[in-house]
Amino acid sequence: MLFISWVTNAQQRTISGTVYDSENETLPGVSIVVEGITNGTTTDIDGRFQLTVSPSENVLIFSFVGFETQKISILGKDNVTVRLVSSTQGLDEVVIVGYGSVKKSDLTGSVSSVKAADIAAVPVSSIGQALQGRASGVSVTQNSGIPGAPTTIRIRGTNSIIGGNKPLVIVDGFPVVGGLENINPADVENIEILKDASSTAIYGARGSNGVIIVSTKKGKAGKFTVDIDSYYGIQEQSKKIDLLNAQQFVQIANERAVNDGSAGLYFPNPSDVTTNTDWIDELFDASPVQSHTITITAGNERIKTSQSFNYFNQDGILKNSGFERATLRNNTEAKMSDWLTVGNSLILSRSDRQFSGDGGNRAVIEAHIASPTESVYDADGNYNDITLNDYSSLSYAPTALDNPMKWINEYSDEILTTKIFDNFYGLFTLTPNLTFKSSIGVDYSTARSNRYLSRLLLDGTPGGKAYRGSSESYSILNENILNYKNEFGDHSVNAILGYNTQTFKSTFISTSSSDFVTDLLGAEVLQDGSLPGVPRSGSSEWGLASLLGRVNYSYQNKYLVTLTMRSDWSSRFVKGKQRATFPSAAFAWKVSNEDFMNDIDWMSNLKLRASWGITGNQAVSPFQTWSSVVSAPVVLGGSLGVGFVPGAPANPDLKWETTDQYDFGVDFGILNNSVRFTFDYYYKKTSDLLAQVNLPSSVGFSEITQNIGEMENKGMEFSIDAHIVKSKDLNWNTSFQLSRNRNKVLKLSKGADVFPGPVNNLISEFHIIREGLPMSSFYGYVNDGYDSEGNNQYEDDPRVIGNPHPDFTFGFGNTLKYKNLSLNVFIEGAQGFDIVWGSKFLLRNSFSRGANQLAEAMNHWTPSNTAGATSPKIQSSGEFRGSTEFIEDGSYIKIRTINLAYDIPTNKVSWLNSAQVYINAQNFFTFTKYSGYDPEVQAYGDGDLRLGVDNNVYPSTKTISMGVRVGF
Secondary structure (H helix, E strand, O other): HHHHHHHHHHHHHEEEEEEEOOOOOOOOOEEEEEEOOOEEEEEEOEEEEEEOOOOOOOOEEOOOOOOOOOOEEEEOOOEEEEEEOOOOOOOOOOEEEEEEEHHHHHHHOOOOEEEEHHHOOOOOOOOHHHHHOOOOOOEEEOOOOOOOOOOOEEEOOOOOOOOOOOOEEOEEEEEEOOOOOOOHHHHEEEEEEEEEEEHHHHHHHOOOOEEEEEOOOOOOOOOOEEEEEEEEEEEEEEOOOEEEEEEEHHHHHHHHHHHHHOHHHHHHHOOOOOOOOOHHHHHEEEEEEEEEEEEEEEEOOEEEEEEEEEEEEOOOOOOOOOEEEEEEEEEEEEEEOOEEEEEEEEEEEEEEEEEOOOOHHHHHHHHHHHHOOOOOOOOOEEEEEEOOOOOOOOOOOOOOOOHHHHHHHHHHEEEEEEEEEEEEEEEEEEEEEEEEEEEEEEEEEEEEEEEEEOOOOOHHOOEEEEEEEEEEEEEEEEEEEEEEEEEEOOOEEEEEEEEEEEEEEEEEEEEEEOOOOOOOOOOOOHHHHHHHHOOOEEEEEEEEEEEEEEEEEEEOEEEEEEEEEEEEEOOOOOOOEEEEEEEEEEEEEHHOHHHHHOOOOOOOEEEEEEEEEEEEOOOOOOOOOEEEEEEEEEEEEOOOEEEEEEOOOOOOOOOOOOEEEEEEEEEEEEEOOOOOOOEEEEEEEEEEEEEEEEOHHHHHHEEEEEEEEEEEEEEEEEEEEEEEEOOOOEEEEEEEEEEEEEEEEEOOOHOEEEEEOOOOEEEOOOEEEEEOOOOEEEEOOEEEEOOOOOOOOEEOOOEEEEEEOEEEEEEEEEEEOOOOOOEEEEEEEOOOEEEHHHHOOOOOOOHHOOOOOOOHHHHEOOEEEHHHHHOOOOOOOOOOOOEEHHHHEEOOEEEEEEEEEEOOOOOOOOOEEEEEEEEEEEEEEEEEEOOOOOOOOOOOOOHHHHEEEEEEOOEEEEEEEEEEEEEO
């Protein structure tokens, strides 16, 4: 018997492994049994297990509440990694909404979710960049390729003319002032985007533009982990624009001299021109980007904490530009007793932007204008000064142009920003069904800017110019929320009642100086300049107090009702106009929970939704309702002094912009929710639009801000998420989002058109705001070819010539995983919108002063090239209007992200939880007919008054990076 027992034990083997969920989190308490017998075990707190089996036992069964049971073959294996799939495919996920959370299956409103895994696949500097194309109804535009440049986010279109269209951003329950740029993407647990009025009305006066709720990572009970995520990449210019080379430039210049009737050629001996400077190549170069994050997570039944540190550094492709940021985060929650839980969310960030403002854009502009016949340095190694029209003595009055290389080397522009976000809360459990949460938080920021123009620069004469400025702002919020939850019979109630107060104040001061003896100290010692500038300072403050309430009611888990009400008092308005109330109501019917659906096995979920609500926009300057005075020089008693004159008229009638919104939606799931569809139709009408109204000259003011307009947005959103293949070794998930929005201005003051004016002094006016048209439509002349002399011809009257709003936008993602290898590809695009190509207008308009031109100028009008010409006759004079000549189709498709990752097996290393290496390609492929750098760059970049202008900005980049993620 002893011999038989010894032989049996010798033949037995031990199987070990780890069990994860779909989010790669370990699962404790999973039941594991051998198929056919009761022998088994459970996973420990880290999701690990060990089980002794006999040679004939080759299949293990893994089961856990809320997850699908899986059978795993262990034939020939001694270690396995198992990932359990939720049995409801996400319907029981908890979704964060305003002042609470609900199960996804119980949502009555329109909410899009973006998970940490989606963001982790996109190594970028800001959360906004990671959102591009990943949520239906959400438009995200990268304003510029400048490192650290912010993104512009619009949810369901443009709602306001001048009142602001930014969505409200909530981070860990706190509304932040600075948006998403100061948050490390690796710290994000999930993002919820609230789109319909039922979801956003709880935020009242700030909800009309949608709400983005960011939840950062929290500690978890029973787990101590250390995770490292580090990557390094190389960026380069995503596209080059073809300009004239030196020989082409000489040819065009000489032809211009002939056509102008000049006495001689600008370049009498073209063969003597040996310099051929590519100014774009001189200024731009491949540059590195890197990010390193360490996250520590720990917890037990009493205390949970998550802490992280991130360092991010991005050198710009434009020399001397860059962005550097360090971020420290702490989320800690402690259960002090059975009735009290306290917590703190803290984010500290420090960033440094170099060459991030107008200096970077100017360098780009001058690199396009500068002649390729000019060298960077002269024979003595000094910067070669460039003058437009300096071809010969035949030139017109010369207009100076700084050498572009001198500009980026002799101009410094730095912005240092410090952000502190700190939120404390206490959660009191009053009864099993009633809790009270009180929190107080602060969002504090300081910024310091330094600019210096060297004595060598034309703009820096005489003696250099220095500018220094600083600003400080803080927002303090106190929230008090009473929450009641109960279930009785077929009824379920979740209700909140709250009172909030928020105060905000900002201050700034700036000064300047010029005429320095040396450039060595830059902007550090302003008093060394002999010509001090005029110091400026100012401040702004406002307050908001709110009462809010919401009731979520469910009957038989079939019929859901949400009622919301919020009243806001804002100091931005005068007494009598300070209060507004924002109600909403929503209803949902879980059709799939009805008895008559029991026999339809393939349909897992069918829910119909409808909602209505009113939200507001308080984006009025704090003192805009008051009359103002401004300082002005005056002569008193023969001496020059400072006096005050009226600056702006008072308008005590200013009030909130309000948006009525209707939403109708369907949520549909089949095959155990492995395929899920969502469809929404919405209609929004914004009333009491803020706009500038012209005043008679007799009043003494040119314009006043009034509530005079109406605007509508209506559209459709569709999304699908599918788990197409799920097997032991192969998994394939796909997602697709499609959005269509139609914008129209319904009403303006007395029906009068509004012309926002030119984008800047380099680009003509292209926009109009008119009743019946989309906001900021393009308005100008239709180019009708060339006349018999090669000059531009235009139709007689200006008219609408373009639309900057896309017909539809989409995002398409696929994740394919085979064993330990995974591939993620995300495609994003927009179709059916127009762009004003500002670079083309700038170069054409500067041609008479000797600016370089696009290479297409070689195909210009000549007597022998009339039908196929793409440019007018080469001559100094010529009429260039805002016309169809400068408008192009901006439609594009981008392969936004390609991510290839390999999970390194860690089963034989007890102290290592996970290890992954990956390579990522970002923005590598763009398919578009647009001739400029990037069809996306300026879709919303110059403000909503002047949409769709590619304003000669810093080019976008494409990046390839490699990284590693390790968990201990």
